[in-house]
Structure formats: structure tokens, C-alpha cells
Amino acid sequence: MGLIQRMAEEAGFVTISMGNDAERMAKIKPPRALRVKFGRGSMFGEPGNVERQRRILMDALEALRTMEVPGTIRELPYPWRRPD
């Protein structure tokens, strides 16, 4: 995913990626990224949590507009409650 993002950014698209593993993200060095506290396979939080999903997309749009330093990774505060 990191490779695809970097190639897209280089080709002139403005890109942002999601991630949940600080160590891995530091290695991949995405142009812009949001880091969440959610588990694998659920980068937008709990299934059915429409408000949370929307909030994170709004965060992503805001980050696209405002991040100015290549390689910026912003941590989002939302807690993870793995559903039963």
C-alpha cells in the first residue's frame, strides 16, 4: 500500500493513507497518513458506527487540505472497542 501511495503521489495525485502500526508506518514513509487505534481489518472503527466512520473521513479531508510537511502522520484519538 505504501508503494502504491508513493507512486500515486509522485504521479500528481494528492494522497492520504490510514494505518494502525507506528513502526510499520515509520518504515513505509507515506506522504500523508492518519494513524488509528483500531485493529487489523477495521481502519474506520467498529462495524455500523456511521458517525465514527464519517468523522474519520472528515479528518482525512482536513489532513489532505492542511498537512504541509511530506511524511506527516497524525494520530487520531478515537478508542477501539472491538465488537462482540
Next chain:
Amino acid sequence: MSIDLETFKAAYAKWVEEGLADFQAGNVLEVVKRYPLIVSEEVPWTPYKGSPSQQTLALVTSGGLYLKGTQPPFDTASIHGDPSFREIPKTARQEDFGIAHAHFDHSLAERDINVIFPLQRLIELERDNLIGRVAQMHYSFSYVNDAVSLITDSVPTLLRKLKTDKVDLLLLVPV
């Protein structure tokens, strides 16, 4: 991209040779730790201009999504992974998706695909004029280690499609 493909190819071939038996035995995480990741020091950058409310956004996931019945699933057995991608139209809905990816728990996405592919939420943002246009086509990759095929074939093809569709912004969601 300032990547020395020949150097990577040699490192990758060695990685496959040394890791194949472990990979096939299911010790995927151990093998992946030794993967010769390609990352140039310089971070590519396209400055942002404009407003999302005037722009077109597309989603790219590596969640192994495909359309059941009309698209083949990804190869989930090979150590190379599967470098191909599937085109997911804006009209796709929960019941249309299959997931072919051997290395994450699908159960949450099977309940609500928006947790890895928030297409419905994006359509709502488009309706609320917070995004100008949600692209007609979105894209899914799956698990892939064969970066040479990505660099020389799949990703250039993807980028041409995104350009043709006049996409400005890309949101990439791994699993």
C-alpha cells in the same frame, strides 16, 4: 521513483527462496519480517490546492475485495501474493463484495464493508457537498509481495485509470 529495480529483484528472489518453506508452513509473519522493503529516503509530495468540495476522490484498499459472481477472487496462496487489482464501481453494495485475502480477519468487514472501504460514507459526504465527486470507480488490491509487477504493470495501469477518471484525491486503506 528512485528505486533500483534490479537490486530489488535480486533481494526479492533471495527472500522467496529462503522463505518459501516457512511461508507454505504458515509462518507468514516471520517471513514477512525479512521482506526487502523498497522505500526511497525522499517522500514524494504533491502540494494540495483547492477544496475537497470541488474535487474528485477515489478509494484504494488492499483488503482483497472483489465483486462476487463477476470478478475472480485474488490468489491467496502464493508467496508472491497477487499483484492484480479489481475495479469496484461506486454502485457496489455490501452484498456484492467478496474478500480474498488470507492474512486478516474478515468478520468485521463482512458485517460492514465501510470499516475498510467507506464508500457509503463518501457518497453521503458527496450528497452533503463536502466532497465534489466520489469517483465512478474505486480499486482493491489484496496481499502482494511481488513489488516488481506492481511497479512495472499494475500501479501504472491504475494511475492511468485514475487520470482518465479525473481523480484529484486518493484515500488508501490497508488492512
